[in-house]
Amino acid sequence: MPIFEYAPAPESRAIVDIQPSYGLFVGGEWIEGRGAAFKTTNPATEEVLADVAEASVADVDAAVRAARTAYTRVWSRMSGADRGKYLFRIARIIQERARELAVLESLDNGKPIKESRDVDVPLAAAHFFYHAGWADKLEYASLGPKPRPIGVVGQVIPWNFPLLMLAWKIAPALACGNTVVLKPAETTPLTALLFAEICQQAELPAGVVNIVTGAGATGQAIVEHPGVDKIAFTGSTEVGKSIARSIAGTRKRATLELGGKAANIVFDDAPLDQAVEGIVNGIFFNQGHVCCAGSRLLVQESIAEEVDRRLKRRLETLRVGDPLDKNTDVGAINSRAQLDRIAELTAAGEAEGAVRWDTGCELPSHGFWFRPTVFTGVSQTHRIAQEEIFGPVLSVLTFRTPQEAVAKANNTPYGLSAGIWTEKGSRILWMADQLRAGVVWANTFNRFDPTSPFGGYKESGYGREGGRHGLEAYVTTGDPR
Amino acid sequence: MSPARVDVRKTYKLYIDGAFPRSESGRSYAVWSTPVGRANPRFLANAAMGSRKDARDAVVAARGAVKGWAGATAYNRGQVLYRVAEVMESRRAQLVEDVRLSEGLAPSRAEAVVSAAIDRWVWYAGWTDKLAQVLGGLNPVAGPYFDISAPEPTGIVAVLAPQRSSLLGLVSVVAPVIATGNTAVVLASQERPLPAITLAEALATSDVPAGVVNVVTGLTGEVAPWLAGHRDVNAIDLTGAADAEGVDWGELERAAAENLKRVLRPAGTGSDAVEPDWTAEPGLSRMTTFLETKTVWHPKGR
The missing domain is CATH 3.40.605.10 (Aldehyde Dehydrogenase; Chain A, domain 1)
Incomplete structure (x- = not known):
């Protein structure tokens, strides 16, 4: 697939008058x-x-x-x-x-x-x-x-x-x-x-x-x-x-x-292209600084490799950099303190035995940045599966049955949001009933509207x-x- | 003239997981009547003095019952709760006697209280399959999505039953918790526990699954802190902190923050806790406090 270069497309900051x-x-x-x-x-x-x-x-x-x-x-x-x-x-x-x-x-x-x-x-x-x-x-x-x-x-x-x-x-x-x-x-x-x-x-x-x-x-x-x-x-x-x-x-x-530690659950019959977009949106939207972020990907074992391959290919196209550039997908980490916390938790992920992968993209020389990162081989007891990272870091776990997906999804003190990806309507409704979360997105993720109540369980x-x-x-x- | 019959007295025990055990601690305490006029208090029974371990056992039972009760259809829950009212009616004489002695009421007044309690139970039984429509519904979001919100039970609710109103007050705090699909660990009125155990007998014989309601009698000030701090309890109703000896509801609320329990504070102003007027129409807040709202989104498309 040819990769096209993007010309910079910065939004002008002249419109803003910041006082000293x-x-x-x-x-x-x-x-x-x-x-x-x-x-x-x-x-x-x-x-x-x-x-x-x-x-x-x-x-x-x-x-x-x-x-x-x-x-x-x-x-x-x-x-x-x-x-x-x-x-x-x-x-x-x-x-x-x-x-x-x-x-x-x-x-x-x-x-x-x-x-x-x-x-x-x-x-x-x-x-x-x-x-x-x-x-x-x-x-x-x-x-x-x-x-x-x-x-x-x-x-x-x-x-x-x-x-x-x-x-x-x-x-x-x-x-x-x-x-x-x-x-x-x-x-x-x-x-x-x-x-x-x-x-x-x-x-x-x-x-x-x-x-x-x-x-x-x-x-x-x-x-x-x-x-x-x-x-x-x-x-x-x-x-x-x-x-x-x-x-x-x-x-x-x-x-x-x-806080939250939402499970984004992908079944083997899910529309995979849409699911991959939903996974990316779920955890890399707003640099993952989202309380309802889909930070735990639960993927059915039979399609885990396929999802992993497609996901990483998609992540390599994400543009990380100047927040004011209209082509930018992932901006800066909000503060040094937050960057330190992300670095600390991802280091713990490696130390506990999960496999770390990132896009390897170039990062600006100044400011606070973190590459979109995926951990595979994550188990439920790992800190990166339990604690809210609040950054562009996805922890991937697998499951075999819907019951197992529910048990893993609910295995957290949090209960803010969850995602379900499957083409089977009855399974969506059953899963939605079982998940202990205030917002459940099925075949979509991170949707917000003033008419739609938002908030957590537990x-x-x-x-x-x-x-x-x-x-x-x-x-x-x-x-x- | 033949001598008066020696009657068969009832042993008042705890109600946990559908069974009536004594306290694991082996303790009991004397329960006295509230006398009318210049009469002396009358010994009524030795009630079980529930312990921390009893409360924890009750929480285990309540957790075990969550899935079946929350998962039952709202229609089914309504049927079961209505059945409770039927059985209360059939045990009316016992309830009237319990209330009369416990609260020091004239017989006609005790009759009226029991009637109100049964009617209150019927009122809540009728709510089970209406709440989702009253509280939930479709959200008209600005996009091609089906977006719906519905109430769900919080889980286990610890209930400090009112100290004074031993039956009408008790029913008014327990029925809303279970009508909404929660399970309950109820700490009965310390001085007036007998109607709670009689109510438990009605529950045990009315198809309410074991563990949905668990009743612990004993010292409120001793047991309540364990429930307030218990990490597997999802919510706590502090109504019974009013007039409870040695109970600081602020301390209980602080302990409840440990796992962010949903807290229903006692009525009153400032730090004062007062027992509410149980004869007023209840409104929805005793149910909504123990409900979560779940919102589900799905795209629309061809």
């Missing part, structure tokens, strides 16, 4: 943080993009108070129809500034522009659009009698889908009449800070959305603040458990969307985001307990 430093967005205004400012970098080049304020405990307190004031005086009193109109405005401004947001996201996160442009940003706009329509229809959502907002919501989001996770959190919270204090991840704050500007353009009442930047300590200050009525967190299972512990014995509510967390189900986390009802 950013403050905190509290009560509709920019204030300086009282903590130690930190730098956010472009993980593809290690270039510093901006100085970002760190919110101290006092800053978080100011943000929570601003959110409470906005809740009491404005937002909880406003009609649902009017709340909805603000959300429609925000959705439209995200669409209007879509390219700018996409470029900024790729710069700060390292993800390929084709993903930020075609997935993250359009889905973020769609989430606001979808929830805008709910704001005046909550009585019809079967949430229980007389749904009312909860109050001030503290939201802490991860670095893998910065703007999209913001949308998943803020859109339903606001639609239901709550106000928010949101902390973006310390390595990817820039699109959240641009979103603050979008709130200003939409003339969202001051204090309804507050954005505070910082690291773990800032997040902890939000979680522990007595004025916060509900926590929404997406991130690691370890932090999720510490949040669950810290709100124990209080009346704070929480939704936790945590230690992948609790609560759902998206769809009618996602509203439940943001209302309180007359339902007695």
Whole structure:
């Protein structure tokens, strides 16, 4: 097969105007943080993009108070129809500034522009659009009698889908009449800070959305603040458990969307070309920085060699490099810390006896990079079969019977997602029943939609985001307990 | 005049995996009536004082029952639960007596409580094959996909039964857990355990598979921490922490975080736990807390 060279096709970064430093967005205004400012970098080049304020405990307190004031005086009193109109405005401004947001996201996160442009940003706009329509229809959502907002919501989001996770959190919270204090991840704050500007353009009442930047300590200050009525967190299972512990014995509510170790199960009758595309999409989309990534490939023994051959041939065509290049398939690892973790776990994979293969592609000389990697001969006890790697690393296991596939797929404390590839309809439905996972993709993978509830079983967390189900986390009802 | 007949008393034991064992610890404790007026409390029975090991055995039984019960058709679960109500009705006299003595109620009031408990059970029995339609459905995604969400049981739910309402409250916390396809390990009211064991007898004779409901009597403060921290328990209902001696529900919730159990907190505000009004229509939250939502996607195409 001839290999064609690609000419560079970089998206222009001129559309983005990054300020040298950013403050905190509290009560509709920019204030300086009282903590130690930190730098956010472009993980593809290690270039510093901006100085970002760190919110101290006092800053978080100011943000929570601003959110409470906005809740009491404005937002909880406003009609649902009017709340909805603000959300429609925000959705439209995200669409209007879509390219700018996409470029900024790729710069700060390292993800390929084709993903930020075609997935993250359009889905973020769609989430606001979808929830805008709910704001005046909550009585019809079967949430229980007389749904009312909860109050001030503290939201802490991860670095893998910065703007999209913001949308998943803020859109339903606001639609239901709550106000928010949101902390973006310390390595990817820039699109959240641009979103603050979008709130200003939409003339969202001051204090309804507050954005505070910082690291773990800032997040902890939000979680522990007595004025916060509900926590929404997406991130690691370890932090999720510490949040669950810290709100124990209080009346704070929480939704936790945590880690995963999804099985992507391929049967011998699967449409193999599509399955291979699904495997690649499942684990190499967004550099594998996806909580629902199909990081364990379970392939039926009789086709294991065939799948292995096709998969590796396909992986060799993946283009790894400049996130802003429109041809790039796999971008940069988000941070040095994450790169170190991937390197540590893959080293453990080799040490425990699994067979390592990677594409051998050239990597840029600066920045954080990891080649798409496949481990074969993986057994269930290997760390690379148990722990979330959160990188472009696939662990391949085999099975003989559907029962064995189910047992292996469910053999993890996680339960976020799973994939099934087979042409047999009855087997899909049986498998879908057996798998202990919140999202099951059959003959597809990594599909997301604002109407579709997302969230995990077991230690992948609790609560759902998206769809009618996602509203439940943001209302309180007359339902007695 | 012939002397009054010496009646045959019942031994109150645990209910685990469909059988009625004594506590493996060999311990029991005296259960007294709640007296009315100036009467003295009356000795009712020696109940089994369940241990950590009994609770763990109950969890094993509950795990063993998950597959069959969660996998049963919703129609079948509804039939079985309705049968429980039938058997409760047939044991009405015993339930009334248990409730009357346990809660210190006038006979007519005890009758009303038992009626409400049976009706509550029937209410939940009817939910089994309706919830999926009420809570689930098709998601209109923006693409050529069939995308559907449906509720599924969480797994094993540890239930701290209410301390005061020994039958109506008990039924109100157990029925929603099993109607949704979960299995239960129930820690009965410490001071008023007898209606729980009588209910277990109704369960044992109504086609409820062994292990679906397991009842442990004993000291709530001693056994509850083991259930809260148990890694094979998926969820915990802390309702019975209200008025329970030596029980800090915040501590139990903290222990439950170890494997991210779904937690139903006791009613009340702040750290205070109060027992709710069991006569109110329950709503869905006692069921939805112990349900997961599974969403399945499939492409459409020719």
